[in-house]
Amino acid sequence: xxxxxxxxxTLYELAYSTFADVLLLYLGIIVGxxxxxxxxxxxxxxxxxxxLRQSLAQSELQALRAQLHPHFLFNTLxxxxxxxxxxxxxxxxxxxKLGSLLRAVLKHGSSDxxxxxxxxxxxxxxxxxxxxxxxxxxxxxxRIAPDADAALIPQLLLQPLVENAIxxxxxxxxxxxxxxxxxTVRDDGLLVEIRNSVAAASQPGLxxxxxxxxxxxxxxxxxxxxxxxxxxxxxxxxxxxxQVPALASPISDSGVASSIR
Numbered sequence: 001x002x003x004x005x006x007x008x009x010t011l012y013e014l015a016y017s018t019f020a021d022v023l024l025l026y027l028g029i030i031v032g033x034x035x036x037x038x039x040x041x042x043x044x045x046x047x048x049x050x051x052l053r054q055s056l057a058q059s060e061l062q063a064l065r066a067q068l069h070p071h072f073l074f075n076t077l078x079x080x081x082x083x084x085x086x087x088x089x090x091x092x093x094x095x096x097k098l099g100s101l102l103r104a105v106l107k108h109g110s111s112d113x114x115x116x117x118x119x120x121x122x123x124x125x126x127x128x129x130x131x132x133x134x135x136x137x138x139x140x141x142x143r144i145a146p147d148a149d150a151a152l153i154p155q156l157l158l159q160p161l162v163e164n165a166i167x168x169x170x171x172x173x174x175x176x177x178x179x180x181x182x183x184t185v186r187d188d189g190l191l192v193e194i195r196n197s198v199a200a201a202s203q204p205g206l207x208x209x210x211x212x213x214x215x216x217x218x219x220x221x222x223x224x225x226x227x228x229x230x231x232x233x234x235x236x237x238x239x240x241x242x243q244v245p246a247l248a249s250p251i252s253d254s255g256v257a258s259s260i261r
Contacts, residue, residue, distance in 0.1 A: 005059040015194030097129045114147030117149040137176025151190040152247040161240045165196035194240040
C-alpha cells in the first residue's frame with residue numbers, strides 16, 4: 001500500500017489532533033489535581049482555624065466563668081467578716097453554707113449549660129446565705145413556670161445578677177428590700193427576669209457581673225440571646241431581663257416554685 005502526499009498529510013493532522021487532545025486532557029488532569037489539592041488544603045486550614053476559634057472561645061468562656069469565683073467569694077467573705085465579732089454563730093453557719101455552695105459549683109465542673117432547675121437551686125442556696133446575714137431585711141419572691149425547669153442556661157449566669165441586686169440594691173438600705181425572680185418559656189425562648197428594690201443611697205459597682213453576663217451570652221448564643229439591665233429611678237426598681245433559646249434538658253421532676261420569704 002502506498003501513501004500519497006495527501007494521505008500522509010491527513011495522517012499527520014490526525015496524529016497531531018490526537019496528540020493535542022491527549023495533551024489537553026493531561027493538562028486538565030494536572031490542573032484538576034492541583035485544584036483539588038489546594039481545595040483540600042484550604043478546607044483543612046479552615047477547619048484548623050475553626051478549631052482554633054472554638055478553642056479560644058472555650059478558653060475565654062472558662063476564664064469568664066472563673067472570673068465569677070473570686071468575685072463571688074470576696075463579696076460573700078466580706079459579708080461574713082462583718083458578723084464574726086457581732087454574731088459568731090451566724091458567721092460560722094454562713095461559712096458552712098459557703099462550703100456547700102462551692103461544692104455545688106465544682107459539681108458541674110466545666111459544663112457551660114445546666115438546667116434552670118439546677119441553676120435556681122444554687123441561687124436559692126446563695127439567697128439562704130444572704131438571708132442569714134440580712135435577716136428580715138431581705139424578702140424573696142419566686143414565680144417559676146413548671147416548663148422552665150428543664151430549659152438549659154449557662155452555669156452561674158443568674159447568681160451574679162442576684163448578687164448585684166443584693167449588694168447594690170438591698171444591702172445598702174437600712175430597711176432592706178425585696179428581690180423577685182421570674183422565669184417562663186415563651187416562643188421557644190427561656191425568659192428570666194430579676195427585679196429588686198433600689199436604695200436611694202446605693203452606689204453603682206464595677207458592673208463585673210453585668211459585663212460577664214453579656215460576654216458569656218455573646219460567646220454561647222451570638223445574636224440569639226438578649227440581655228438588658230435598667231434602673232427605674234422613679235419606681236426605685238432595678239430590672240435584669242434575659243432571653244436565651246429554650247433548649248431542654250432531660251430532668252425527671254419539675255414543679256412550680258412559688259414562695260415569699
